[in-house]
Amino acid sequence: MTAEKRRTPAGAAVLRGDITAAIRRALMQELAAVGYGRLSIEAVARRAGVSKTAVYRRWNSKLDLVLEVVAAAAGRRLPALDTGSLRTDLSLLFQVVTHALRHPLAAQIIPDLLAEAARNPTIDETLQRVLRAQQQEVVGQLITRAVRRGDLPADTDPDTAVDLIVGPLYWRIAIARTPVTDSYLETLVESVALGLGAQDAVPRQRSATSPG
Numbered sequence: 001m002t003a004e005k006r007r008t009p010a011g012a013a014v015l016r017g018d019i020t021a022a023i024r025r026a027l028m029q030e031l032a033a034v035g036y037g038r039l040s041i042e043a044v045a046r047r048a049g050v051s052k053t054a055v056y057r058r059w060n061s062k063l064d065l066v067l068e069v070v071a072a073a074a075g076r077r078l079p080a081l082d083t084g085s086l087r088t089d090l091s092l093l094f095q096v097v098t099h100a101l102r103h104p105l106a107a108q109i110i111p112d113l114l115a116e117a118a119r120n121p122t123i124d125e126t127l128q129r130v131l132r133a134q135q136q137e138v139v140g141q142l143i144t145r146a147v148r149r150g151d152l153p154a155d156t157d158p159d160t161a162v163d164l165i166v167g168p169l170y171w172r173i174a175i176a177r178t179p180v181t182d183s184y185l186e187t188l189v190e191s192v193a194l195g196l197g198a199q200d201a202v203p204r205q206r207s208a209t210s211p212g
Helices: 002-008 017-038 043-049 052-056 063-074 087-104 103-119 121-149 157-177 182-195 201-209
Strands: none
Touching: 017 043, 017 052, 017 063, 017 103, 017 182, 043 052, 043 063, 063 201, 087 121, 087 157, 087 182, 103 121, 103 157, 103 201, 121 157, 157 182
16 A cells, blocks of 8 residues: 555646646637637647646646636736835836736637626636735735825725726726727826825816916
């Protein structure tokens, strides 16, 4: 029994990392190309240059593969957004989010998975959990720092802030597919700062409209 156990470190312990990485890349490319509904393990394996068995050694099903890889991609940590100012924090965040949503893979995968989530409770639960956790972490920290600096009122609601900060860019890029310009991002920063109740929003508006 002991000898048998020593001979069988099979499974994750002996899985080659380069093959796992190739499968993950292939999954994202295949998902962007055909969508979840037409996705197959065979096609992912073929694109990765491996056998179906190599995929099934790592994941039990198409759903398991998609959920793990997409959750890992969605859950990647964003760079720290602590510039010392609410507006510059927002500007940096909007640039990072814009870059991510403009990526060809993201532009195809995100709308397709959200549509699939409406039909598949497991996909829906995973996406909601991962995306909401990341949004709460990044935006929550941004809001906490802004409140601490006095840039925002102490009673700023983090949940509302997440929707107000993340929603407009996602709608414009992923849903409406409207170009995002530098001037739009500048306007969005001011609009969101005002919507969140930035403490200097009113004085800044008055100085812009006052004579001289």
